[in-house]
Amino acid sequence: MKTIVFIAIVLASGAIAGLVHGTVNFAIVEPYLDQAIGIENQNLFASGEEEDTLEFWAEYESYRIWQKSGQVLAGVILGLAMGSLFGIVFALSRNSLPGKNDISKAVFLSVIMWVTIYLIPFLKYPANPPTVGDGETVVLRAILYLSFIAISGLSVVVFYKLSKKLNGNKKYLALAGYAxxxxxxxxxxxxxxxxxxxxxxxxxxxxxxxxxxxxSFWACVGITLGFFWKKFDKTPQMEYS
Amino acid sequence: MSKSEQITRTVGKPPILAVALLAVVFAFGLFIVGFDQGHIFSVIQGVDAYEELYIHELTHDMRHAAGFPCH
Incomplete structure (x- = not known):
């Protein structure tokens, strides 16, 4: 596969999956965001920080539209970012991933990455709507969240490499070690x-x-990159020219 | 007249340049959506960017929805 094609399909699959993510969020997450921001506004009125005036609501509407309109665009940007990571990991691990074809290999990897760098960190540090979260602690929370993702993501690589050195049922020791x-x-x-x-x-x-x-992002990025890879890569072993 | 052609192929690993480019996209995109608090626009806007928070507000809803810390 030509390098430019490799980069193009990785970015395209990330952007498509990000578009899906942003659209899904727009449909099912936005109502909860509106509800939470409504509570946030009521708290501001109750505390006296803001007054329930026409000026307040005019300003609120202007930035709320900006925030909502950014949902899908931010989905594409985040999709490009996470899709790039996914593409790098897929390219480096494709030859050793289980699966009959590129689509099943990519879907397998997307499930692994969904569990290790999203679901497990999410169980410790779940998403919160607006009105939950103190601005004073945002840096600490970011450090904690990223640290958990990094620990989980890097240790799955280490334990995977360890499992390659073990034989038979001993491979499960690596899984137990990660757990x-x-x-x-x-x-x-x-x-x-x-x-x-x-x-x-x-x-x-x-x-x-x-x-x-x-x-929806992780499901889509696996299927999309796998499909593109199958379509554009005709070599049995990965080759770049 | 004979013509010779050389084709360089790397088997098994993607080119470092491609990996580096994608790594930059990963880091920059993640920072924009997950963590920017005016830093990027401060390059052209100065300290006002930390008050205006254009990128923060643009990515605000995705930031919450994708699980990034916010506020």
Missing amino acids: GLMVITFVAMPDNPDEITAPMNLVNEFRFVSVLGVS
């Missing part, structure tokens, strides 16, 4: 420092639709 490390990390890392003041049913429903949105 053990994740349990230790889960327990050892500090909790999100922010108190949840929003209604829990809103928070839980928001988290559910958030998972659906991100999952």
Whole structure:
């Protein structure tokens, strides 16, 4: 495969999956965001930080439209970013991934990455709607979230390489090692420092639709890159020219 | 007259240049959507960018929906 084609299909599959992610979010997550921001506004009025005036609502509408309109665009940008990571990992691991063809190999990898760099970190640091989250702790929360993703993502690579050196049932030791490390990390890392003041049913429903949105990305990027790879790569072993 | 042609092929691993380019896209895209608080526009806008937060507001809804810390 030509290098330019490799880059193009990786970026295209990321952008398409990001477009799907943004569109799904627009359809199913936005109502919960509106609801949460409504509570946030009521809290501002109650605390006296803002007044319930026409000027407030005019300003609110202007930036809220900007925020909503960015959902799909941000989906494409995030899709390009995560799709690039996915493309790199797929290119480096394709020859050793299980599966009969490129689509099944890419889907297998997308499931692994969905679990390790999204679902497991999400269980410790789940998504929160607006009105949950203190601006003073945003840097700490970002560090914690990224750290968990990095620990999970890097350790799955290490334990995968370890499993290649083991034979037969001993390969499961690597899986157990990864699971053990994740349990230790889960327990050892500090909790999100922010108190949840929003209604829990809103928070839980928001988290559910958030998972659906991100999952739509990982499902789509695996299928799309696998399809493109199958279409454009005619070599049995990966070759770049 | 004979013509010779040389084709260079690398088997098994993607070219470093391609990986580097995609890694830059990954890091930059992730920063834009997940973490920018005015940093990028501050290059042209100065300190006002940290107040205006154009990119933060543009990516605000995706930031929450994708699980990134916000506010």
